[in-house]
Amino acid sequence: MMALSENDTHGLGGERITHLAPNEPDVSHGTILYLEDVTLSFDGFKALNKLNLTLDNGELRCIIGPNGAGKSTLMDVITGRRRPQEGRVFFGQNIDLLKRPEHEIASGMVGRKFQRPTVFEALTIGENIELTLTGSRSPWRMLRARSTALEQARIDDVLTTIGLNQLRHRPAGVLSHGQKQWLEIGMLLAQNPRILLVDEPVAGMTGEEVARTAELLVSLAGSRTVVVVEHDMAFVRKIAKKVTVLHQGSVLAEGSLSAVQANPKVIEVYLGETPCSN
Amino acid sequence: MLLKKLLNHDRGGALVLLAIVLMLIWVSIGNLIIPETSAWHVPTYTVALLGKFLTYALLAVSIDLIWGYAGILSLGHGAFFALGGYGMGMYLMRQIGDRGQYGNPDLPDFMVFLNWHALPWYWQGFEHFWFAALMILLVPGLLAGLFGWLAFRSKVSGVYFAIITQALTYALMLAFFRNEMGFGGNNGLTDFKEILGFSITDNGTRVGLFVASGIALILGYLIARMVVQSRFGRVLVAIRDAEPRARATGYPVAQYKLVVFVISAMLAAVAGALYVPQVGIINPGEFSPLSSIEAVAWVATGGRGSLFGPIIGAFAVNYSKTELTTIAPDLWPFFLGGLFILVTVFLPKGLISLFARFKAKNEPALLPDPLPDAPKVDAQKSKPEASV
Numbered sequence: 001m002m003a004l005s006e007n008d009t010h011g012l013g014g015e016r017i018t019h020l021a022p023n024e025p026d027v028s029h030g031t032i033l034y035l036e037d038v039t040l041s042f043d044g045f046k047a048l049n050k051l052n053l054t055l056d057n058g059e060l061r062c063i064i065g066p067n068g069a070g071k072s073t074l075m076d077v078i079t080g081r082r083r084p085q086e087g088r089v090f091f092g093q094n095i096d097l098l099k100r101p102e103h104e105i106a107s108g109m110v111g112r113k114f115q116r117p118t119v120f121e122a123l124t125i126g127e128n129i130e131l132t133l134t135g136s137r138s139p140w141r142m143l144r145a146r147s148t149a150l151e152q153a154r155i156d157d158v159l160t161t162i163g164l165n166q167l168r169h170r171p172a173g174v175l176s177h178g179q180k181q182w183l184e185i186g187m188l189l190a191q192n193p194r195i196l197l198v199d200e201p202v203a204g205m206t207g208e209e210v211a212r213t214a215e216l217l218v219s220l221a222g223s224r225t226v227v228v229v230e231h232d233m234a235f236v237r238k239i240a241k242k243v244t245v246l247h248q249g250s251v252l253a254e255g256s257l258s259a260v261q262a263n264p265k266v267i268e269v270y271l272g273e274t275p276c277s278n
Numbered sequence: 279m280l281l282k283k284l285l286n287h288d289r290g291g292a293l294v295l296l297a298i299v300l301m302l303i304w305v306s307i308g309n310l311i312i313p314e315t316s317a318w319h320v321p322t323y324t325v326a327l328l329g330k331f332l333t334y335a336l337l338a339v340s341i342d343l344i345w346g347y348a349g350i351l352s353l354g355h356g357a358f359f360a361l362g363g364y365g366m367g368m369y370l371m372r373q374i375g376d377r378g379q380y381g382n383p384d385l386p387d388f389m390v391f392l393n394w395h396a397l398p399w400y401w402q403g404f405e406h407f408w409f410a411a412l413m414i415l416l417v418p419g420l421l422a423g424l425f426g427w428l429a430f431r432s433k434v435s436g437v438y439f440a441i442i443t444q445a446l447t448y449a450l451m452l453a454f455f456r457n458e459m460g461f462g463g464n465n466g467l468t469d470f471k472e473i474l475g476f477s478i479t480d481n482g483t484r485v486g487l488f489v490a491s492g493i494a495l496i497l498g499y500l501i502a503r504m505v506v507q508s509r510f511g512r513v514l515v516a517i518r519d520a521e522p523r524a525r526a527t528g529y530p531v532a533q534y535k536l537v538v539f540v541i542s543a544m545l546a547a548v549a550g551a552l553y554v555p556q557v558g559i560i561n562p563g564e565f566s567p568l569s570s571i572e573a574v575a576w577v578a579t580g581g582r583g584s585l586f587g588p589i590i591g592a593f594a595v596n597y598s599k600t601e602l603t604t605i606a607p608d609l610w611p612f613f614l615g616g617l618f619i620l621v622t623v624f625l626p627k628g629l630i631s632l633f634a635r636f637k638a639k640n641e642p643a644l645l646p647d648p649l650p651d652a653p654k655v656d657a658q659k660s661k662p663e664a665s666v
Contacts, residue, residue: 048478082523104528108527114523114526119523120519122518123515123516142510145510187523191528270398
């Protein structure tokens with residue numbers, strides 16, 4: 001795990017302070033992601049409405065909100081899957097994400113775990129990780145690519161982190177729901193993105209698995225920025241330092257979990273029921 | 279070495295290739311060496327028929343490469359097959375020279391008939407075999423590249439892609455039916471005399487073409503195998519099974535689909551080019567949407583996603599077709615429809631799953647491994663990245 005984050009940051013050494021690599025964000029002011037007045041509407045319905053959001057480098061942020069609040073659309077915008085009609089989206093201070101194609105954002109910038117676990121079921125677990133390791137994504141290179149010892153070591157690292165090393169040569173299709181969730185998180189780790197977007201990571205997991213996943217996500221923050229969208233309030237309480245509440249495509253409240261819970265606007269949105277009563 | 283690597287974990291493929299090699303040897307000897315009076319003689323009719331099946335099998339492999347591994351269902355692959363065929367047809371037309379009905383040394387008969395006075399620009403160069411061979415690969419490849427670029431760039435996939443490929447082959451059929459196109463219109467290209475200086479009706483030439491088709495099939499199979507065994511091939515499978523994940527992982531999905539689509543179109547074109555001298559004619563009927571659908575049926579029957587299954591499928595379906603159309607030609611469409619239903623319902627993985635079943639009876643089933651522990655999270659925190 002440790003090796004993972006180091007492997008991809010070496011090479012430029014001290015120079016990187018002055019010379020940033022092409023896709024290297026400038027986080028000198030502590031901000032990794034900056035969204036300003038982002039609006040995206042589908043046939044007049046504003047899924048995102050002048051949304052503003054700032055993520056600090058290395059933080060772990062939870063995003064909650066009722067259904068239709070725009071959580072998934074927000075993720076689509078950050079990953080470049082959908083383009084907003086208005087607004088600005090910056091990665092660090094220097095990279096305009098709205099100008100980058102989806103696959104470029106996905107390699108090294110933002111990794112996303114989908115709501116339903118999506119892994120490559122016909123491939124083995126090791127191959128799943130192998131395909132997601134950082135490196136060239138060009139078809140021509142892939143036709144000639146050979147597995148290297150370095151890659152195998154990194155696959156080992158990731159599989160150990162997510163606890164699936166013993167199943168390395170089995171097809172991913174045989175995994176349980178919870179294991180697929182982990183495999184998908186492992187695939188994100190292999191991609192080594194600066195921001196991890198994790199959509200409902202504990203849906204369908206047992207209590208034990210939920211606890212492990214919480215530990216895993218908390219341990220990842222710091223070296224990366226982790227954004228968790230989750231309905232499970234007990235889980236949010238377990239991991240979150242800062243919570244953002246979305247409502248009707250905008251940020252309704254932001255702050256510590258207890259502050260957000262006490263916010264009268266938040267209580268109203270959840271129709272009187274305290275979102276975090278547990 | 280390379281062969282061994284390519285056929286590693288591919289016992290079915292190795293067996294099918296072995297069968298093809300044996301068939302090539304047996305048919306060649308049976309036709310050329312064993313005298314006609316012997317019961318072991320293989321008639322020239324059979325040579326031509328099997329040669330045709332070999333080119334169909336190569337078409338099936340090309341379809342399986344995109345459908346079985348990248349999940350791209352093309353119902354218009356006959357178009358690339360036919361284009362390859364026309365490329366070869368043009369070369370063969372130019373070889374006729376002044377032996378045509380009208381005896382014009384420069385113009386094929388149909389052009390004389392249309393009162394054309396000079397060879398159109400796009401016919402130039404086809405008198406050279408190397409040029410024709412190049413065009414047979416290039417033209418279908420470029421068309422597939424353009425078509426695929428437009429379709430995959432706009433994320434057209436699944437049934438929508440299948441429908442527009444039908445439209446593509448239908449449009450080409452209508453275009454090639456027109457006399458003004460300069461490809462012989464309705465009648466197509468026929469009355470071929472020679473290929474590479476050998477008389478096309480000669481027994482030796484026929485066996486030569488048959489063997490060439492067999493070699494093309496084997497090479498095509500190995501190329502397809504090389505593609506699917508590479509990491510590129512694993513990305514294709516990843517795209518097939520979870521395209522959003524592949525995109526989110528940073529793979530330029532459209533480029534991958536485009537590359538494999540072009541490779542597949544070129545394989546289909548080679549098949550078409552070898553098909554034409556063996557059947558002696560190419561006409562716009564080859565572009566008919568129905569032939570493309572039939573080719574997909576061979577793949578489904580044999581077993582999608584195995585590469586060798588479609589070879590078996592192409593032979594099995596076309597052999598039945600030959601037999602059945604001699605006994606009861608009207609029944610063929612019903613047979614084909616029925617076969618498609620039976621395979622989909624009872625053998626969704628095609629004929630090759632019969633072998634797998636047989637194998638499963640003889641070998642003990644693999645027991646699932648014990649499930650692993652929950653993930654172990656390192657207690658110490660990851661080191662923050664050294665950036666800035």
